[in-house]
Amino acid sequence: MRRDLSRLLRPSSVALIGGGAWGAQIIKQTKRMGFGGAIHVVNPKLGIVEGIQAVASLADLPDAPDAVFVGVNRQATVSVVGDLARIGAGGAVCFASGFAEARAEDALAGDLQAQLVAAAGSMPILGPNCYGFINALDGALLWPDQHGCRRVESGVAILTQSSNIAINLTMQQRGLPIAYMVTCGNMAQTRQAEIALALLDDPRVTAIGLHIEGFSDLGLWHDLALRAAEQGIPLIALKVGASDQAQQATVSHTASLAGGDAGAAALLTRLGIARLHDLPSFLETLKLLHSQGRLPSSALSSVSCSGGEASLAADTAHGRKVEFPPLTEAQGRALRDALGPMVALSNPLDYNTYVWRDVAKMTAAWLPMAADHIGLTILIVDYPHTDASDWECATQAALNLRALSGRPVAVVATLPELMPHDVMDRLLAGGVTPICGLTEAILAAEAAAFDQDPDPVPPLPAGPERDAHLLTEAEAKAALQGFGLRVPQGQVAQTPKEAARIALSFGGAVVLKGQGLAHKSEAGAVAVGLQPQDVEAAAARMQAGSFLVEEMITDPVAELLIGVTRDPAHGFLLTLGAGGVLTELWQDTTSLLLPVTETQIGDAVQALRIAPLLNGYRGKPGADIPAVIAAVLSVQAYVIAHLDTISEVEINPLICTTTSAIAVDALIRKA
Template identity: 55%
Template sequence: MGRLNRLLRPRSIAVIGGGVWCANVIEQCRKVGFQGDIWPVHPTKPEVGGLATYPSIETLPSAPDASFIGVNRNVTIEAVAALSAVGAGGAICFASGFREASAELLDGAALEQALLEAAGDMPIIGPNCYGLLNLLDGAALWPDQHGTTRCDSGVAIITQSSNIAINLTMQRRGLPVAYVVTAGNQAQTGLAEIGQALLEDSRVTALGLHIEGIGDLRAFEALARRATELGKPIVALKIGRSDQARAATISHTASLAGSDAGARALLRRLGIGQVDDLSAFLEALKLLHITGPLSSNRIASASCSGGEASLMADAAHTYQIDFPPLTPTQSDGLRAALGPKVALANPLDYHTYIWGDAAAMTATFTALLQGDLSLGIVVLDFPRTDRCDGAEWDLVIDSVEATMTATGRPMGILASLTDTMPEAVAQDLMARGIVPFSGMKEAMAAIDLAANLPAMTTDALFLEPPADKGSTLSEAEAKSALAQFGLRVPGADRAISPETAAAVADSVGFPVVLKGEGVAHKTEAGAVALGLSTASQVETAARAMPTDSFLVEEMLTAVLAELLVGVTHDPAHGYVLTLAAGGTLTEILKDSRSLLVPASRTHIRAALEQLRIAPLLAGYRGAAPADMNAVLDAIDAIQSYVMANPVAEIEVNPLMVMADRAVAADALIRTGGET
């Protein structure tokens, strides 16, 4: 664990302050069975939490491994300085009112800088955080109640929200939690550094991150790289989908590439699985704790109800989960176990003929799990223990366990409702190595994540920022700049009047496209005319446009598809490469995929194949297929320009895709953050 080892796995804890929060820390340490020394520090109170106090940090028996500082923000700085001076292992800073409150407190940023200077080389977590729970060794620098229990191995959870951390500790899903750490405002120590330290503990099986904002992208890359090396998966719940990374509205790309697009692209690039709610977060961690990443998305499901089988199929429909048809081997085995009356399928409704017959259920589940499958599921909602007898349900558990032994495949028991998976049952299933899924939707999200974890991209992100100020290039200037990096553009020339536009059109060659310069969103503004075939048509069209300068271009024909290719600088995630349906379809379809620069040709091709307009690129209804190498060359040219000339924004829309080439019909470049 390196720098954070003493703080995360302390053998001595100092509790600084005399309020209820500090007394709670002492109580929670007792509850989790902390075996080390606990030293309360207070200048006037004789005892805190039933323990005799020390009047100052300097009078402690030795430098504490970990400290909980539960005093106001000004005294927190003094305490941090004193702890650093005596060689303490690290501290939790509970107080708020630092940089996170800069909008409300004029001195917040200055006090945070003073806190960092006071800490020096000593690690601090926070400020404005609850602290940490180590349930492996029994340490609780935690000022409130929590619902966790000790475990021998489990998952680690880091969150920037202390209240969400408390809520997660109250889960009743049987998930063994090894660590809970709240990061607060990450003044010194960020999620990535904490996460890497936790993953180094051999008893931690997976890492869960609740993320409000990502600070150090290089540190996040290092975290993902180390997780890959250790073979320990990461699950992220990233909030902020409604925010836009940028306020600019001069391009379609800016509206498509919001902060959520950048965050999702970043997490995919780093090989981190993403979920959208807390329930799926816990279910995914539970599955990964037991099975690790699944070998494929091919699963089988069995239940004693046709309704449940249908619900399973429907629940998986929106995910990348496959219920493959039964093979002859599976069908023969199931027919032998179930007899002639049961319709065989996957998901399977095995009816109730074999209910209560452990041998028959084992034979059924074992037959179903033959073939190329990564996971078997038995749908089973457990009865209320206060009103019902669950003895027959225990036989199903025994049969699932016997099937796992016979087949060597992981299995889960899935309660369709979270209410019908009692905590005691979930804990028993976990102890047997059976995944106790709580809720169909949550289970499908977890399986989808575990089966489709992306491989980490090894190329480092491009993070060089654009200039603070810049300008917006004209279309002709943008095309010329991009053409120098290999982007193909139409033959064109400029004109400064309707009359000269007509003359230029003769030299370009009819038919032509006429565009008014200096106009954003030309189609909406009436500043573009297509397919003009005479000089007279060109002059007439020019006079109708709201501008005095024009671009005359060759008219591109035999176009198979129009793409948008854009790059925007997202300060939180790097440069977001957006691929979308282009032209007039951009706003209508909102059909886009996002990657981060630099993106490989393999990943770009895969993203293009996920677009709804992908069939047009493949050759739709007998049309010729697009020249995909030309498309990839065009996108590479745009990326190369960005990496050589960091800019705020580039958009090529449309990139006209044909059977033998890909040509940028329009281009925009904004060079800096302010114009």
């Protein structure tokens, strides 16, 4: 159920319940922002708070307030929220802590949070354990501390679970117009994606930045991504937790390779949400999206009057998903006309200082760099803090370039502190993005050029927890073969002598495996290329309870890994990568969330570093790529058929030949 958050986030009246220093700040900050609606204080022990006469109870209010800050202790918060819901309030911010976040220290905390949600009913609440929100568009806020926001006519929305990070972000001095700052706290009732959906209803919001600690309700996130794409509102995320491992006890290579962050990365990619990894680039990306929108391409131009800066720009972009394409003939001719024969022409461009201080000539020299195929033209200018006005020529030329070209333009200070505030305001007003930091500029351009649309199909839900056990390799292969996966001819033997008889019936070299182990190679329970007469002795050395004897697959082009793990937070994670015993050493993998299509599988295979080998390296024959795709689809079909029981599936290796793809080892964990 989506709640109506319009009264809470865009209130005509606000109320404070409680008191103390926090309460006084609520009223002070609300007045300071120029809120034009009614302000009420409910507290029987207080007289006047920041010029507002307090009333003794909710019954004394003239009508039900739109937005209420509940600043009382956690037990009282539950009853107050219930009272607000009964009188028809628009919503509440629950400031108190000691709810689910304190469950480890207080066994009653989780029950108290459940009581709070029940008391709220359909009335939306933020928190508990949160600071509230700032609406800088309307001057409406419930915020118990200082903040650095100022009134704006349009701007970006930022949502975070961390109140402290929210305070810090409001204090940014990078010229970013913040329309909304919303803290989510415990998200006991109203989720982060639900709040973001509500903010999409405000046409003054230009982009939404999400500081995410964890996902819940994948369907809601999918709805958010689809709707934001329909409305053309870019979403970006700063997802924390890359260092955590979601699965502590795993038996497959897949799980150890995927770790805890791969699911989050795959989900964001599936949702078409660009990801940043630090607060400065997060803010600069929002600024770029606010002023330019999504970039039309990842092709960049860099303009500076220093060879050192040109080289620095090129190096900073190295390894990122942006490029500095060579100049076209038309660009070269125009630049030569503007700069003469003494300047070496390239992209990034060092135009020297021949035209410096001549605004008309600077504009003419920069204009060819903002060509139609360029997604963003970067003008590198570090303003002197001694007298920034001396660099007025650069500011005016940048504004001229934007006006004449109509293309996305950014002025970038390589050192963030060398971008003056007044210059930032002036550039933004003229449609030019001021960016503080060259690294931040490249990361922002990469994120703003991220053009993947959200997948129309939501990811498969992870479903309930399950107590999984390991199937034998023979059982796993038989199960997957039933869904179309090709496996070697093989039989299970209970004794070494029986293994030898089976090997003899195959009439050639065989593979012998001891059953019941997840990592047979490490345990010495795999022998390949055995002749039938050598099988009995090899089996005796393994000391296994049973044995799998299989035909030997020869002439491989490459070995791949196909793995699926149940990620409780993100669904079912498919990992494709270089396979075999050196899987962890190569670390050549890519991950997607199920379900996937043939096209998505093919793209993922081609994204691997091993792809040239699969395609036929240096004239050698390539692998049967359609057979590889079919193998992945077979694994997916098996997982979908067993969603409520499956925990893990792995094929390692999948032997890829010129005519087939054969799973020579398989692992399944299921309830």
